[in-house]
Amino acid sequence: MAENVEELKVLQPVVMKQLQTIFEKNRTGHAYIFDGEKGTGKKEIAMFFIKLLLCLNPSKNVPCETCRNCKRIETGNHPNIKQLEPDGQFIKIDQIRELISGMTKTSMEAGRKIYVLHHADRMNTSSANTLLKFLEEPEGNVTAILLTESYQSILPTIQSRCQHIKFASIPRDILLKQLQEQGITFSMASTVSMLTNNLDTAISLAHDEQFAHARKTVLKLVETVRKNVHEALFVVYEDWLLSFKEKEEIERALDLLLFAYRDIVAVKANPQSSCTYPDMLQSWKEIALHTTYDRLSDQLQAILHARQNLQRNMNRSLLMEQLMLNLQEGYTFV
Ligand SMILES: [Zn+2]
Incomplete structure (x- = not known):
């Protein structure tokens, strides 16, 4: 576990420090809400905390x-630890009742009792109110750990009884690793992790065919515009304008385009840079070799300007024509 603890500290340095301090000062509360997106280590850290509290x-x-105690917790065989998951869509009132009666049974061992509620935001009102009574009058040495990806969906009366432990978003390099563990290519993982740090959103983007198409279109445009602006305009009319119709789609495509030019800037400064499009590295190096920072800066400005014009509802074909001309100007000397 020593190594594992180090990993948890890298993932959630603030939370780990908070929990270790609580233990050190012997200030364990009656209830905690672990609030964080999927993949931020809530379950692993709950397990760490439980072991810490019961370890001999x-x-x-x-x-x-x-x-x-550590061994029995690890294998799920410690009688003082109860875990509860939603039964179907919700955590039902019967589940909460059963949990409470289990927690107050005399068959439990002496010492602290801990229960973990997974997806605590999925309690309906009656479940939540039943739990609330138990939170208000805990019998004996009981600690609750509520896990949620949606803190604001938990009843305020429950929130106010619990210490709020806020988990940080996943750092990009760890997200990259998690995405690759899901079978997503390094290239795609690099791109989606620039757009979100939520594991679920990143996974669904990576599997979204439309997104893959958007990525391809944007890269085609970057490749084309430096060679021939007429050809680039052709891509705009044949592909871009047909693919991106909603404002949000255009906005995201412009972001993807921006990331491409940022890649080129980064590669020019340091050929070992980590990219949004690592699959384009050779091409970026080639472009970087034939351009200047000033021109790259103008190109980044041009894309940001197009983004503003989009917000002002400028005609989209006009917006893209203007953008292509501005992007191409960066290469007129080549
Ligand atoms: Zn132990």
Whole structure:
């Protein structure tokens, strides 16, 4: 676990410090809400915290992993730990009742009892109110850990009974690793991780055919505009304008275009840079070799300007024609 603890600290340095301090100062509360997006380590850190609280031989605010309690928690066999997941769409009132009666049974061992509510935002009102009563009058040494990806969906009365532990978004390099573990290519993972740091959103973008098409269209445009503006305009009319109709789609496509030019700037400064489009690296190097920072800066400005014009509802064909001319100007000397 030592190595694992280090990983958790990289993923959530603030949260880990918070929880270790709570343990060190012996200030364990009755209830916590772990609030963070999917993939931010809520479950793993809940497990770490539970072990820490029950470990027979903790050292430096880290559980030993070898004592009887650590082992039983790891295998899900500790009688004082209960976990609850939604039954179907909701956490039902019967589930909460059963949980409460389980927590108050005498068959439990002496010492702290802990329950974990997964997707705590999926309690309906009656479940939430039943839980609330239990949170208000906890019997004995009981600690609740509520996990949620949607803090604002939890009843304010429950929020106010719990300590709010806010998890940070995933750092890009860790998200990249997680996406590749899902079978997503490094190239695609690099691109989607520039647009979102939510694991679910990133995965669904990476599997979205329309997004793959948008990515391709944008890259085609970057390749074409430096060679021949007429050909670039052809791509605009035959592909871009037909593919991107909604304002949000155009906005995202312009962002993807912006990232391409940022890549080129980065590669020009340092050929080892991490890119939004690593699959284009050779091409970026080639372009970077034949342009200047001033021209790249003008091109980035031109894209930002097009983005503003989009917000002002400028005619979209006109907007793109203007943009192509501005982007191409960067290459007139070549
Ligand atoms: Zn232990």
